[in-house]
Amino acid sequence: MSRDLLEELSERAAPVSKASNADILVYAGKLSREHDDEVIDLVLQRRRRENVVFFVTTYGGDPDAAYRIARTLRRAYKRVIAVVAGFCKSAGTLLVLGADELVMFDHAELGPLDVQLWKEDSLGERSSGLTPTQAFLSLDAQVHQALQSTFLMLRLDLRLSTKTAGELATRTVAGLYGGIYAQFDPLRLGEIQRAQAVALHYGRRLVEQRHRDPRSDSATRVGLSLA
Structure with a gap:
């Protein structure tokens, strides 16, 4: 100054x-x-x-x-x-x-x-500690919705058994989102949550x-x- x-x-x-x-x-x-x-x-x-x-x-x-x-x-x-x-x-x-x-x-x-x-x-650049946490919560909501809609499609439209529809829906969603989840560092998320x-x-x-x-x-x- x-x-x-x-x-x-x-x-x-x-x-x-x-x-x-x-x-x-x-x-x-x-x-x-x-x-x-x-x-x-x-x-x-x-x-x-x-x-x-x-x-x-x-x-x-x-x-x-x-x-x-x-x-x-x-x-x-x-x-x-x-x-x-x-x-x-x-x-x-x-x-x-x-x-x-x-x-x-x-x-x-x-x-x-x-x-x-x-x-x-x-x-020298900073970002908000809320960003990765919010990204994780948003991804979690998308996965839940995708799992639900995939299961209902397999069970009701294709008339598969509940067990088969559940297993196929889980594998499908895991294949779609597994790579994204792998990018999250659990230790880093823990540090952010603690700081917040x-x-x-x-x-x-x-x-x-x-x-x-x-x-x-x-x-x-x-x-x-x-x-």
């Missing part, structure tokens, strides 16, 4: 900081373990006011990093106000779940809690912590506002 932009942000943030008795924190970029320690150290070393207004824009990243930042903000400040003016995807959505208030501009955009995975054979479960657990934990917090009365729980 350029010095001129930082100076402009500081100038614009000053009235907000004064009115809310809040520090101003801006995070723009990928959420990763390379940067979460920097944010945590910055908050702990330079906290000056009791509240924080947290501007965030990100395509997401590491859910562990998002959770650590959100947890630190809740512990360090009395009130956390998250502001989203543009895109805030994946782990970014997890990050703002820890806020007491969520302010969204007209063009603000949140995304699902899906982990971002490195694409194989693609340098971790992100979901973090989100639930942040929400539960907010509701258990005695400072979170009806006036401080997360709500949506248009700026």
